[in-house]
Amino acid sequence: MSKGKIVSIHSFRGGTGKSNTTANLAAQVALTGKRVGVVDTDIQSPGIHVLFGLDETKMGKTLNDFLHDKASIREVGFQVGENTGDAEGRAKLAGKNLWLFPSSIRGREISQILKEGIDFNRLNEGLQSTITEFDLDYLFIDTHPGLNEETLLSIATSDILIIILRPDNQDIQGTSVTVDIARSLDVPNLLLMVNKALPKYDFQTIKNDIESKFNAPVAGILPLSFDLADNASQDLFSLKYPDHAWSTALRGVASAILALE
Amino acid sequence: MIHQDILDFLRKTSVFKGLSDDLLRTLTESAMPRILAAGETLIKKGEVGNSLFIISQGWVKIVTEDSKGDELILNKCGAGEVIGEMSLFDSGLRSASVIALEAAQVLEISRAIFMDVLDKNPEVGFAIILSYSDRLRHNTTYIEKAIDWSQKTAAGDYSFIEATQPLSVGAGASDDKATELLSAFFTMVRKVKEREDGLKKQLEQLTFEIDQTRRKQDFEEITSTEFYANLKEQARTLRQKRNQS
Ligand SMILES: Nc1ncnc2c1ncn2[C@@H]1O[C@H](COP(=O)(O)OP(=O)(O)OP(=O)(O)O)[C@@H](O)[C@H]1O
Ligand SMILES: [Mg+2]
Numbered sequence: 001m002s003k004g005k006i007v008s009i010h011s012f013r014g015g016t017g018k019s020n021t022t023a024n025l026a027a028q029v030a031l032t033g034k035r036v037g038v039v040d041t042d043i044q045s046p047g048i049h050v051l052f053g054l055d056e057t058k059m060g061k062t063l064n065d066f067l068h069d070k071a072s073i074r075e076v077g078f079q080v081g082e083n084t085g086d087a088e089g090r091a092k093l094a095g096k097n098l099w100l101f102p103s104s105i106r107g108r109e110i111s112q113i114l115k116e117g118i119d120f121n122r123l124n125e126g127l128q129s130t131i132t133e134f135d136l137d138y139l140f141i142d143t144h145p146g147l148n149e150e151t152l153l154s155i156a157t158s159d160i161l162i163i164i165l166r167p168d169n170q171d172i173q174g175t176s177v178t179v180d181i182a183r184s185l186d187v188p189n190l191l192l193m194v195n196k197a198l199p200k201y202d203f204q205t206i207k208n209d210i211e212s213k214f215n216a217p218v219a220g221i222l223p224l225s226f227d228l229a230d231n232a233s234q235d236l237f238s239l240k241y242p243d244h245a246w247s248t249a250l251r252g253v254a255s256a257i258l259a260l261e
Numbered sequence: 262m263i264h265q266d267i268l269d270f271l272r273k274t275s276v277f278k279g280l281s282d283d284l285l286r287t288l289t290e291s292a293m294p295r296i297l298a299a300g301e302t303l304i305k306k307g308e309v310g311n312s313l314f315i316i317s318q319g320w321v322k323i324v325t326e327d328s329k330g331d332e333l334i335l336n337k338c339g340a341g342e343v344i345g346e347m348s349l350f351d352s353g354l355r356s357a358s359v360i361a362l363e364a365a366q367v368l369e370i371s372r373a374i375f376m377d378v379l380d381k382n383p384e385v386g387f388a389i390i391l392s393y394s395d396r397l398r399h400n401t402t403y404i405e406k407a408i409d410w411s412q413k414t415a416a417g418d419y420s421f422i423e424a425t426q427p428l429s430v431g432a433g434a435s436d437d438k439a440t441e442l443l444s445a446f447f448t449m450v451r452k453v454k455e456r457e458d459g460l461k462k463q464l465e466q467l468t469f470e471i472d473q474t475r476r477k478q479d480f481e482e483i484t485s486t487e488f489y490a491n492l493k494e495q496a497r498t499l500r501q502k503r504n505q506s
Contacts, residue, residue, distance in 0.1 A: 120492075124499070147483055156496035172469040177479040184484060185496050202464035209468045 004131035007140045007257060008158035012174025014145040016164045017195040020228070021250065022142040023051035024238040025162075027090075028254040030081075030098040031239075034137040037077070037130055039063065039101040041123070041154050042144040043113055046103035050233050053085045054078060056105060064104040064113055066126055073130050076101050089240030099134055120153050127157055138257070147181065155182055160189040160260055162219070162253070166196045167206050172213070179214050189260050190216045193253055196224040219256035220249045267292070267368060270315050270341045276349065279392035284385050288378050292368040297321075297361035303344075304359040310348030312371040316340050319365025325357045337362065349375045403439040407446055419454045422447075 009022040022038060030036040040048045040063065049059065060078070065071035077099040084090040104110060131139050141158070143151045155161055161182050165171040175192070182190050192210060197203060203221040211218050225246050231237045238247035267289045271277045277285060292315070297303060303314065306325060316338055323336040323344075335357055338344065344359060349372050379385050413421055483489060 120495075124495070149488060152483075152489065152492055156492050157499060167467055167469075169469055173471055173475065176471050176476045177483070180476070180480045181483060184480075185493060186500065188500075200465055201467045202461065205464075205466050205468065213469065213471060 004136040005138050005159040005260075006127060006131070006154075006157055007138055007160040007162065008143060008154045009140065009162045009164065010143050010151060010155060010178060011145050011164040011171070012147070012178055013166075013171055016145070016166055016171065017222070018145070018164055019048040019051060019142050020233060020237065021162075021164055021193065021195065021222075021253075022140050023048050024236055024247075024250050025254050025257065026098060026138070026140045027093055027236045027239055028251055029138055029258065030093060030096040032258065033096075034258075035097040035135055037099045037101060037134055037136045037139040039127065039130065039139060039141050040103040041141050041150050043103050043118070043150065044110065044144050046105055046110075047233070048142045049100060049102040049105070051236060052078070052080050052100045053083065053087055053090055054100065054102060058083070059102060059105065062102050062104040062109070063126070064109045067113065067119060067122055069122075073101070073126055073133055077130075077134060078102060087235040087240075089236040089238070092239045093236075101130060118150055120149070123150065123153060124157060127154075147178065152181070152185075155187060156185045158187055160191065160257060161187045162191045162193055162257075164193045164195050165210075167194055167198070167201065172210070176214065179216060191219040191253070191256055192216055193219050194221040197221050199223050217256070220253040222246050222249045222253075266341075267315060267317065270317075270343060273341075274343045274346050276313075276346045276389060276392070279388040279395075280385060281388075284378075284382055284388070287382065288370065288375070288385075289368070291374045291378060292370045293374075295367050295369055297365045297367065299361055299363045299365075301361045302358060303361065303367065304355050304357075306355050306358040308355050309352050310345050310355045311352055311373075312369045313346050313349050313375075314344045314359075315368040315370070316342050316344070317366045317368055320362040321359050321365055321367075322362050323357050323359055348372070400439040403443050407443060410446060410450065414450050414453065419450065422451060422454065 007025075009018050009025070011018050019042075026036050026038045038048060038052075040046050042048070043064070049055075061071040061075040063076060066073055066076050078101070080090070080098040080100055081093050081096040084092075084094050104113075127139065127141070130136065141154045143154050145151075155178075163175055163178050163182075165175045179190065192214060194206060194210065197206060207218045207221055223245050225244070227241065227244060228237050228246055231240070237244070238250045241247055268282060268285045271285050271289065272280075277288070280288070294317070295303075295314075297319070303321060304310070318340055320337055320339045321344075322334050323338065324332050324334050327333045338359075345355070347353065348355075349370070352372070410421055413419070
């Protein structure tokens with residue numbers, strides 16, 4: 001069995017915190033010395049590159065180029081540990097083995113790929129060869145919300161699926177469908193993560209309620225926090241503020257991932 | 262004051278508790294009685310201490326000054342209590358003053374007397390070492406316990422409270438500081454837990470509902486496509502391949 005694990009981060013609705021969570025989880029796992037990749041498969045509305053300090057001027061080859069056969073996966077990988085810039089949190093990743101495989105943020109390229117559709121075999125092949133070529137222990141996939149085709153593909157190929165939900169009835173409803181899909185696709189490991197929980201609620205009750213409804217573990221309940229919103233995805237929050245309650249809970253989720261065999 | 266009483270007082274101190282009656286008697290017989298008038302100062306804070314005192318009658322107050330220089334009473338001691346036992350060994354500075362509250366009597370054992378007794382009865386030294394090492398071991402055990410409890414408390418594990426209920430909590434003029442510390446610690450943790458439980462109760466409860474019919478409909482809508490059927494097949498092949506390689 002190849003050693004690299006694919007970890008998909010998904011949510012039924014948008015804005016649940018997938019990109020922030022994915023980037024911070026990947027960073028935490030990379031800090032432990034693991035070799036980690038992050039792929040942005042949110043081709044329609046990419047966002048995670050911002051958290052890794054990548055902007056239009058610095059962005060080289062993208063996943064889009066790979067899908068159009070215009071670049072190899074090697075060329076797409078952006079070595080975060082060597083380009084941390086001066087952000088306080090990211091700076092802690094210096095020298096770590098962490099690569100980002102960004103999606104294009106050029107409007108023309110986005111509309112092109114949406115019009116033509118994605119070659120799923122090519123994407124799949126890309127994910128597998130990313131693991132082998134970069135000798136990764138973990139490949140994190142940030143996805144577009146909902147259950148569109150590229151998201152279904154990322155769920156289907158994942159070893160670990162993390163579904164993020166807010167403590168909200170609509171999110172719960174959507175999550176129930178995603179959980180059923182993940183089981184139908186035989187995803188080996190399913191973890192739930194609650195984000196944006198109001199601190200006035202009893203987290204333990206939320207955890208118990210959700211775990212019993214889905215018969216799956218809740219790896220963490222992360223509080224709604226002005227501090228995180230204020231960070232405005234500019235830096236990796238859990239690295240910049242390691243003692244914050246959000247960061248502590250996030251590290252709990254990272255540990256849950258590392259604990260899965 | 263009969264000597265038997267004094268013997269009993271001395272036996273309660275940590276210094277002398279290991280001594281035989283004979284040795285205790287030798288010690289008390291060499292002690293110097295002193296009579297204090299009301300208001301008389303027995304010990305002055307800051308002076309070098311060279312004696313131990315056993316109160317045989319009346320009351321004294323242990324005092325220091327507060328930040329404004331006013332008298333601050335730390336404690337009151339009466340018959341049977343022993344003051345300044347450590348000064349027999351270390352001639353440290355007195356940490357507080359002792360003043361008679363009324364006409365009182367004390368027995369003074371000076372370091373000179375003590376050393377004299379020690380010279381003639383070397384076994385006294387050994388008995389004292391024994392009682393101190395005993396105390397040290399006892400304290401170490403308690404400190405270890407306090408460390409263990411602190412770690413558990415930090416982790417939110419209060420189970421030791423139930424398991425430790427029989428421990429005498431608070432009360433009692435014990436000269437055993439380790440036991441006192443542990444009791445205080447225990448009381449503190451119990452209070453912390455109570456406050457925490459109170460806070461938890463104030464948290465609002467939130468639970469959710471799932472519309473199972475809609476869940477089923479949505480699931481069927483997604484899984485009934487050809488795309489999905491292919492994907493499921495591909496995923497199966499992929500997993501088989503990964504498991505084999
Ligand atoms: N626990 C939180 N408390 C407060 N704000 C949060 C929290 N988590 C995320 N946010 C904020 O919510 C917004 C959306 O976060 P993010 O981009 O990570 O979500 P997403 O699920 O990737 O969104 P999309 O579905 O658009 O891709 C961001 O502004 C982020 O700073
Ligand atoms: Mg996103």
